[in-house]
Amino acid sequence: MGGVGRPRIALVTSSYHPHLGGVESHVRHVARELRGRGTEVEVWTVDRGEHLGVTELDGTVVRHLPTPMPARSGRALMSFGLAAPRAWKAWRSAFRAFHPDLLHVQCFGPNGVYAAALARRARVPLVLSSHGETTADDHDVFGTSALLRLGLRWAISAAATTTGCSEPVLEDLRNRFGLIGGEVVPNGVGPAPTKTSSSVLxxxxxxxxxxxxxxxxxxxxxxxxxxxxxxxxxxxxxxxxxxxxxxxxxxxxxxxxxxxxxxxxxxxxxxxxxxxxxxxxxxxxxxxxxxxxxxxxxxxxxxxxxxxxxxxxxxxxxxxxxxxxxxxxxxxxxxxxxxxxxxxxxxxxxxxxxxxxxxxxxxxxxRRYSWQAVAESYAALHADVLRPENEGAADQGSVSAGGPGREGPSSR
Structure with a gap:
């Protein structure tokens, strides 16, 4: 634990600031609320080629990590072969810098594949939270990518617990991806913003x-x-x-x-x-x-x-x-x-x-959907997963030089 009774949680999200959207807003508010409860939090997000490195938002460290995935063409496979070791090194470095007790994936994509592989290598618990990416993705990525389908099935089977933002989201995970059970943790909404907007009004x-x-x-x-x-x-x-x-x-x-x-x-x-x-x-x-x-x-x-x-x-x-x-x-x-x-x-x-x-x-x-209530639900899940009887013999220091392809779905 990061300090006496203070868990370290890495929120591993598919997208984040400066991009705008529901998942980005969800993770930003959750990070802020968890920190307010005394949890040590970092946000790890996908580097979209902007090479933002390590930044900070609302007092929370944000790490933009590469997540290359293999494709079928020879050129793409060659590119992946060159990029994957560097990406894995970046994920290992992030783990060693923060040393999280738990990896919490928010909206599964390539971020989830790498997080699941890292959780297995580092022997830390994995929590998944789905935001409808399997049903409402603009480009039906789970319909077109067998690797992501396999990756999500593998991650669900490895996760300590899985949440969805609504019951229809969980039902899709049960029907198509092998989820058993699952818990609804909805979105939230805070008080009216007081900051000045830079958008059109x-x-x-x-x-x-x-x-x-x-x-x-x-x-x-x-x-x-x-x-x-x-x-x-x-x-x-x-x-x-x-x-x-x-x-x-x-x-x-x-x-x-x-x-x-x-x-x-x-x-x-x-x-x-x-x-x-x-x-x-x-x-x-x-x-x-x-x-x-x-x-x-x-x-x-x-x-x-x-x-x-x-x-x-x-x-x-x-x-x-x-x-x-x-x-x-x-x-x-x-x-x-x-x-x-x-x-x-x-x-x-x-x-x-x-x-x-x-x-x-x-x-x-x-008023029933405050971000405080959302964060409390997540904090309760984290506490339950991190109970000594649930953690098993976790060795949080053992992050090997092996890549995600050796432990994750890309090798199956």
């Missing part, structure tokens, strides 16, 4: 006199913003509804073209990536927040809308149906049925009293 734009509907997230097909564009285009033109989309992604220009083709023109605003303060500012100004995902693991946007007291219309496909009470603190709808989405949003725009009731109920529901 509502006062920066002329949004006209009509109501506006807000969608926030990655501009990818899984998030269903094309469906929302179609729904808004099908609404009563006399309402003059403006649709604002916050986020970035590969579908940005396709969404712009779709909006132009459907006659939205300047009633579709793509405002780019939004930091947490900007998300909150936009939500407090919006008349309705819509989450139209084709697949959604959890939906932190729902919690952010609740915090802002703004009425929520959420997808019925996936995680939100497990915590949004339809008709009470939000409205659930199948986003593929764009006519139904249009009807629900239109009816809310015509009914201020119902919008107010949904918003107030959402604010009450948000």
């Amino acid at each position: 509502p006062d920066d734009l002329d949004l006209g006199d009509g109501p506006f509907v807000l969608g926030v997230g990655r501009l990818e097909m899984t998030k269903g913003f094309d469906l929302l564009v179609e729904a808004v285009a099908g609404m009563d033109p006399d309402l003059r509804v403006t649709l604002v989309l916050g986020g970035d992604g590969s579908q940005r220009e396709a969404l712009r073209s779709l909006g132009d083709g459907l006659g939205l023109g300047d009633r579709l605003r793509l405002v780019g990536p939004l930091d947490e303060a900007a998300v909150d500012a936009w939500m407090r100004r919006a008349d309705v927040v819509v989450m139209p995902s084709r697949r959604e693991a959890f939906g932190i946007v729902a919690l952010e809308a609740w915090r802002a007291g703004t009425p929520l219309v959420a997808t019925s496909l996936g995680g939100p149906a497990s915590f949004v009470t339809d008709g009470v603190d939000g409205v659930l709808v199948d986003p593929v049925n764009t006519a139904a989405v249009a009807h629900v949003v239109e009816s809310l725009l015509h009914d201020p009293a119902r919008r107010s009731a949904l918003g107030a109920a959402g604010e009450a529901s948000a």
Whole structure:
């Protein structure tokens, strides 16, 4: 243990600051809360070629580690053969510098493969937390990569415990990846941000006199913003509804073209990536927040809308149906049925009293999802895993020179 009764936890995440997203926000808040509880924490994340090395965020050390993976072409295999030993050396160095008692993978990808291999070599416990990467990945990486599928199965079998952000996420791990059991640890939401935003804010734009509907997230097909564009285009033109989309992604220009083709023109605003303060500012100004995902693991946007007291219309496909009470603190709808989405949003725009009731109920529901509660759930899991009777004969100093390919799925 790092000091008397103070565990050292490495949160090994698939992505982190300066990138924005649900996993990045989750890990940042969890790291801050765990540190506040006295846990010694580092964040280890994937080096995307930016070579950021060792940085610090909110007082937490962040290590950006290389995670090369083998591919099928001869050139790619040769490149992997050269890169893998250097990557493994970087992971071993990170372990020796921090000497964690436990590796906690947040969102499994190449980071999880390396963490699982390191945990086995170093004889420290492994904890996995899934954020829907097997069901809601933009590029279906687990559908195309046999290595990642095998790696996740192997890691689940080796992990001391596995959590998911919702029951549908755990159910997929059980059905396809061999998980037995599992525990739901949801996302959280904190108090309204007080920091000044560097993103585009509502006062920066002329949004006209009509109501506006807000969608926030990655501009990818899984998030269903094309469906929302179609729904808004099908609404009563006399309402003059403006649709604002916050986020970035590969579908940005396709969404712009779709909006132009459907006659939205300047009633579709793509405002780019939004930091947490900007998300909150936009939500407090919006008349309705819509989450139209084709697949959604959890939906932190729902919690952010609740915090802002703004009425929520959420997808019925996936995680939100497990915590949004339809008709009470939000409205659930199948986003593929764009006519139904249009009807629900239109009816809310015509009914201020119902919008107010949904918003107030959402604010009450948000209080159940604090980051403190999320961190407490993780801390309890860590404590249970690190009990002497569960640790076994762990030798935390034995990090060999062998690479992940020798112990992990790439050798099978």
